[in-house]
Structures are given as C-alpha cells and as structure tokens.
Amino acid sequence: MNTTLIHIDNLSFGYRRKAPLFSQFNLDIPTGEIIGLLGKNGTGKSTLLYLICGLLRPKQGTITMQGTDVKKRLPLTLSETYLVPEEFNLPNVSMKQFVKLNAGFYPRFSQEILSACLQDFDLNMDIHLGELSMGQKKKAYLCFALATNTALLLMDEPTNGLDIPSKSQFRKAIASGMTDEKTVIVSTHQVKDIDRLLDHVVIIEGTDILLNQPVKAITEKLYFCEQGMNEPTDGALYIQPSVAGNSLILPNTYGEESPLNLEVLFNAMLAEHEKIQTLFNR
Amino acid sequence: MNHLIHFSFSRLVSVIKRDLVENWKTNLYRILTCYIIFGLIFIFMMYGMNHSSGSSAEYFYERFCGNVTGIIYIALNLYMCYFASLILEPMRTKERRISYLMLPATLGEKFVSRALYVTIGTLIIFGCGLLMAELTRLLFVPILGISEEFGRFCLADVWHRILAENQEPTFYGESDYSYTLLIMFFTVLITWSHSLYILGGSFFRKKAFIKTMGLCFLLMILFGNFFVQIFEGTEPELIKWLEDWTEANPTQAANTFLSIGFSLFLLLTVLNWGLSYKLFATSQITERKLFRR
Numbered sequence: 001m002n003t004t005l006i007h008i009d010n011l012s013f014g015y016r017r018k019a020p021l022f023s024q025f026n027l028d029i030p031t032g033e034i035i036g037l038l039g040k041n042g043t044g045k046s047t048l049l050y051l052i053c054g055l056l057r058p059k060q061g062t063i064t065m066q067g068t069d070v071k072k073r074l075p076l077t078l079s080e081t082y083l084v085p086e087e088f089n090l091p092n093v094s095m096k097q098f099v100k101l102n103a104g105f106y107p108r109f110s111q112e113i114l115s116a117c118l119q120d121f122d123l124n125m126d127i128h129l130g131e132l133s134m135g136q137k138k139k140a141y142l143c144f145a146l147a148t149n150t151a152l153l154l155m156d157e158p159t160n161g162l163d164i165p166s167k168s169q170f171r172k173a174i175a176s177g178m179t180d181e182k183t184v185i186v187s188t189h190q191v192k193d194i195d196r197l198l199d200h201v202v203i204i205e206g207t208d209i210l211l212n213q214p215v216k217a218i219t220e221k222l223y224f225c226e227q228g229m230n231e232p233t234d235g236a237l238y239i240q241p242s243v244a245g246n247s248l249i250l251p252n253t254y255g256e257e258s259p260l261n262l263e264v265l266f267n268a269m270l271a272e273h274e275k276i277q278t279l280f281n282r
Numbered sequence: 283m284n285h286l287i288h289f290s291f292s293r294l295v296s297v298i299k300r301d302l303v304e305n306w307k308t309n310l311y312r313i314l315t316c317y318i319i320f321g322l323i324f325i326f327m328m329y330g331m332n333h334s335s336g337s338s339a340e341y342f343y344e345r346f347c348g349n350v351t352g353i354i355y356i357a358l359n360l361y362m363c364y365f366a367s368l369i370l371e372p373m374r375t376k377e378r379r380i381s382y383l384m385l386p387a388t389l390g391e392k393f394v395s396r397a398l399y400v401t402i403g404t405l406i407i408f409g410c411g412l413l414m415a416e417l418t419r420l421l422f423v424p425i426l427g428i429s430e431e432f433g434r435f436c437l438a439d440v441w442h443r444i445l446a447e448n449q450e451p452t453f454y455g456e457s458d459y460s461y462t463l464l465i466m467f468f469t470v471l472i473t474w475s476h477s478l479y480i481l482g483g484s485f486f487r488k489k490a491f492i493k494t495m496g497l498c499f500l501l502m503i504l505f506g507n508f509f510v511q512i513f514e515g516t517e518p519e520l521i522k523w524l525e526d527w528t529e530a531n532p533t534q535a536a537n538t539f540l541s542i543g544f545s546l547f548l549l550l551t552v553l554n555w556g557l558s559y560k561l562f563a564t565s566q567i568t569e570r571k572l573f574r575r
Contacts, residue, residue: 015568055383055567075293076286079386089377091304101300105293105386 005031005152005183006052010061013044013051021047023207025061031151032180033199033214037187038266043204045187046086049154052185053081065152079106080151084158090137092130098144099125106148113177114147120169135161142170146177153184159193167193195262203269210269213280215260221279223252224261237275238268251279289390297387297395301372302403309407316361316411317418323353324419324436325426332428339429346432347439354440358408359472365404366479367490369396370562374487379567389563397480397555412437459536467544474547477554484558487570 006029014020021044029035029052039045050056051063054070054077063070065077091098095118103109118124121139129140138161145153159167174184174197186194201218203211211218227233228245238249247264268276285293302309327349331342372382385392416437423433482494513521528535 050567053384055380057564057566073383073389074287075290075386075388078384079286081384083380083384085377085380087377089375089381092307093304097303101296101303104296 003031004028005066007064008052008061009064011051011058011063012060013047013056013058015047020059020207022051022058025207025209027202027209027212029183029185030200031183032178034174034178034184034186034197035200035202036191036194036198036262037185037202037204038191038262039204040270041189043206045204046156048204049083049156049185049187052152053083053154054078055083075105082106082145082148082150082153084142084145084153084155086157086160088137088141090129090141093128095123095125095127095129095140098129102144103147106150108149110147110149113149114143117143117146117173117177120173121166135163135166138162139166142173146173149177149182151181151183153182155184155186155188157188157190158186159188159190171197191262191266195260198260198262201260201262201265203266205270205273210273211265211277211280217280218265219252219258219260220255221252222258222265222276223250223256224248224258224264225250237279238264238272240264240267249276287388289388293387294391294395297385297391298398300385301395301399309403312407313410313414316408317414320353320357320412320415321418324350324415325422328419328422328428328432329426332426332432339431343429343431343434347436347443350436351440351443354412359475361408362401362404362476363479364491365400366476367483367486367494369400369480369483369558370487370565371483372396373562373565376567379565383565383567389559393559393562400480400483459533459540463537463540463544467540467547470544470547470551474551474554477551477558480558481554481561484561485570 006027008025008027008029011022011025011027012020013022013025037045037048047056051058052070054063054073057071065080068074068077070077070081093101099111099114103111115125118127118140121136121143123136123139123143127136127140129137132140138158142155142158145155159170162170171194178184186198188194198215200214201211202209222237225248226242226244226246227248231245233239233246233248236248236250240247247261249261249264249268252258328346331346332339334342373379382392387395416435420433420435422428423430478498479491479494482497483490486493
C-alpha cells in the first residue's frame with residue numbers, strides 16, 4: 001500500500017484574478033510511483049509542478065509534503081524535492097565543482113548514480129557546464145537531478161532537446177533509479193517517450209482532473225489495440241485513425257493484457273471523458 | 283530535523299560559497315572594472331598635478347590625496363548603492379529564480395547571504411580594485427618621471443585624512459551639539475539611503491538601480507512640494523515658537539533634532555530591510571506586477 005507524499009487540498013490558483021487555472025482542486029500523489037501528468041497546452045501542468053514545489057503560492061487551499069506546507073520553502077521539503085524545468089540555468093563551472101557546491105544540500109546525494117548516469121549519456125565528471133550544447137546540458141542536469149535521490153523528482157518536458165538514443169537512456173536511468181521511497185512526476189507532451197515508464201496517469205483539463213488512475217487499473221479496464229482500415233470497430237469506446245488503420249480503445253471484457261497507448265488514451269479522455277470514466281467508477 | 287527548519291550557519295556558508303564560486307567570473311570582472319576606472323583616474327590625476335606649476339610637489343601631493351579622498355567617498359557611495367540594487371540578482375530571470383528558490387536553504391539564509399554579498403562582498407571588491415589601482419599608480423611614478431613625493435602610499439595618507447576628519451573637533455567653550463549624535467545621525471542617514479536601494483533591488487528585478495534612483499528623485503520632488511504646501515499653510519505661531527525655542531535652547535534644540543532624525547532614519551532603515559525580506563520571502567517565479575488584472 002503506497003502512502004501519500006503530496007496532498008493537494010482545495011487548491012485555487014490563477015495568474016489572473018478572473019481566469020482561475022485551478023479551482024477547488026484536490027489530488028493525492030502516492031510515494032514510489034512514476035506519474036505522468038498530461039494535459040493540453042495551457043491547462044496548468046507546469047503551474048501545478050511549480051505549486052507542488054512551492055515556487056508559486058496557492059490563492060486558496062494547501063499543498064503539503066508529508067504534512068509540511070510546501071509554500072514555506074523550508075529545507076525540510078526543498079532537500080527532498082528536485083525540479084527539472086523545461087528551461088533551466090546552469091552556472092559556468094565544471095561538473096565536479098557544480099557537484100561540490102550543490103550536493104551538500106541533498107542528504108542522500110549519490111555520486112555512484114551520477115557517474116553511472118553520466119556514463120549512460122556519454123558524458124563524464126570532467127565536463128565543463130559552460131561548454132556544453134543545450135542537449136548535453138539537459139543530460140547533465142537530468143543526471144544531477146537523479147543523483148540527488150530526493151523523495152520527489154518533478155520533470156517538466158524532460159525529453160525536449162534530447163536526441164533519439166538519449167531518450168531511451170533517459171527511460172533506463174529513471175527506471176533503474178526508482179525505489180519505493182521515490183516519486184517522479186513527469187509532465188510532457190512527448191507521450192511516446194514515457195508511456196512504458198509510467199505507473200500512474202493524471203490527465204488534467206481546465207480545472208478538472210479527467211483521469212487519475214494507476215496504469216495497472218487502466219489496462220485492467222481498457223484494451224488498447226490496432227486494427228486494419230476495414231476491420232469492424234463495434235463496441236469501441238474510442239477510435240483514432242492511424243497510418244495502418246485505426247487505434248482502438250475497447251472495454252477490457254476478457255481481462256486481456258495490452259500495452260498502454262498514452263496518446264490514444266489522452267485523446268480518448270478529451271473526446272469521450274464520461275464514457276471512459278464510468279468504466280472506472282464501476 | 284531542527285536544522286532543516288531553522289537558520290543554520292553552516293548552510294549559510296554553503297549558500298555564500300555557492301554564490302561566490304558560481305559567479306567568480308562576474309566578481310573578477312567587477313574587481314577589474316573597479317581597478318581600471320580607479321587606475322586611470324589616479325594616473326591621469328597624478329600626471330596632471332605633477333605638471334602643474336606654482337607650488338611645491340608636497341602641496342600638489344596633498345591636493346592629490348584630498349581629491350582621492352573625495353573620489354573614494356563618492357565612488358564608494360555609488361558603488362554600494364549600485365550593488366545594493368543587485369541584492370536579488372539571482373532572481374532576475376525565471377530560470378535563475380527557479381534555481382535560487384529551489385535551493386534547500388531557509389529564506390533567511392538565502393536573504394542574509396545576498397545581504398552579506400552586496401555589503402561586505404562589495405566592500406572587498408571595492409577595496410581590491412582600489413588597492414590594485416594604487417599599486418599600479420606607484421609603478422607609474424618612475425615610468426612617467428613623476429616627482430618622488432607622489433611615490434608615497436597615498437591610500438594610507440587618505441586613511442589618516444579620513445580618521446582626522448571624523449575626530450571630534452575641539453571646541454573653545456561649550457559645544458553647540460553632541461558630536462557623537464551628529465556622527466550617528468549621518469551614519470544612519472547613509473545607511474538609510476543604502477537601504478532604499480536594497481528595497482529597490484528587492485522589488486525591481488531588472489535595471490533596479492536606475493529605477494530606484496528615478497523613483498527616489500520623483501518622490502523627493504513630490505515630498506518637497508508637499509512639505510512646501512504644508513508649511514505655507516502652517517500657523518505662523520508654530521514656526522515662531524520653534525524659532526524662539528531654538529534660539530533660547532540651541533544645544534537642546536540641536537540635540538533634539540539630531541535625536542529625532544537619528545531615530546526616524548533608523549526606523550526607516552529597519553523598515554526598508556524588513557520590507558525587502560518580506561518581498562523576497564513572498565516572491566514567486568512569476569514576474570512581479572504592480573497591478574494584477
């Protein structure tokens with residue numbers, strides 16, 4: 001049984017008074033899972049990440065991390081949280097120096113994880129952060145983030161700017177670094193980069209949560225398949241035309257296993273939200 | 283557990299160290315800028331004075347030291363105010379704000395580290411630049427064939443001059459005011475003007491120095507006008523009473539005015555620093571806006 005790491009209670013927030021992004025929003029984030037945070041542009045995915053780590057303050061409601069209000073920005077919560085934003089700033093120093101200056105703030109920092117991750121990304125400890133390309137900087141930053149070993153790792157579009165081999169290395173690094181005490185929240189539009197990695201999916205739309213389910217529950221209730229153009233699609237909850245034919249979501253009546261297709265699920269939730277939701281409510 | 287909630291000195295040191303090392307190039311450029319500016323001023327001034335005629339080299343050296351003292355006073359004030367406006371430099375861009383606010387240290391530690399950086403750090407940078415400039419000037423004395431009198435270490439003479447200027451004057455008879463109060467008043471006045479830039483730097487994230495200076499001038503004009511309006515409408519009896527009282531008790535009046543001024547500016551200084559911390563503590567990664575829609 002997973003315990004709750006982050007508890008969001010009655011959150012209200014908006015950048016403008018008259019246009020709230022979140023209103024009476026509630027969400028519990030369990031420990032030990034990799035959570036995919038999905039939503040259309042402007043639905044507040046990044047904002048939610050900033051709120052969770054205390055970079056933004058709720059207009060109403062609270063966000064607590066194991067009982068501590070994150071808006072206080074105490075070292076107690078900050079030393080257990082690491083955010084990889086979409087755009088970030090790295091100082092003009094060597095990796096060794098960066099580690100020396102920053103590792104001390106994270107009590108469970110692991111030099112081994114850092115070295116292994118850098119090696120996976122074809123980098124090493126002798127690099128100078130000011131001399132790297134944008135993609136290499138992102139890899140170095142991701143490695144440091146993983147090495148901090150914080151209880152909560154928040155990632156905003158982590159695969160943007162990564163080359164094709166690095167995307168699979170990224171998945172490998174995340175999966176190998178996971179423990180029961182760690183929680184990773186990944187907000188992305190590049191769903192294909194992460195769909196095999198996730199344990200839990202949260203889809204937000206406007207001020208609502210369209211879906212908040214573990215991947216296991218999703219694949220137990222839904223069956224994802226590909227069909228040819230002329231094959232029957234009777235009983236499908238959602239049909240999405242694809243190059244080879246159609247991508248379908250069917251009710252998983254016979255308890256068959258199928259790989260989660262995050263892109264189709266996301267589109268289905270936007271188009272057929274209520275139809276699919278009733279399946280989970282049964 | 284306690285150290286993860288309350289102020290920790292060792293973490294403060296780590297925050298300062300991080301700030302210093304990550305910005306070592308910027309700090310180096312600041313020292314070099316200070317050195318080049320002072321170096322050029324010192325050398326050109328020394329060269330100009332050495333070629334002046336009419337008085338002895340000792341006289342010109344004394345004048346040179348006097349000018350250097352004035353330049354140091356003005357430059358130090360400007361320099362301190364400029365760097366005070368950079369107190370929240372790590373919050374300038376969104377990326378930097380994320381990096382700084384996410385650093386696992388208390389808000390107090392982060393603020394104190396920046397406060398030390400822009401006060402003591404700035405003094406060190408200023409001192410280094412000044413010392414290097416003076417040493418360079420001394421090197422140029424034989425190269426430019428300047429009079430031997432200019433071969434003395436001018437900064438030491440300037441220091442003695444500053445000390446002498448701040449010594450309590452010897453009064454013949456009874457002094458009109460408390461000299462300690464006067465020094466305290468001027469010290470707090472300078473600290474207050476510095477704290478205005480600390481406040482400005484905490485509010486404005488870009489071009490804080492120019493914006494704060496502009497705002498100060500604007501407020502000065504507005505308040506000046508406001509006080510003129512007030513005193514124009516004041517009953518002449520009140521002003522008359524004040525004049526009479528000052529004439530009858532000059533020592534008491536001077537000390538009262540100095541005490542009131544000291545207390546008022548001390549209060550305003552504490553208020554400015556407190557507001558700056560409040561602005562930092564409540565800051566978010568979004569741009570600060572005066573008026574939200």
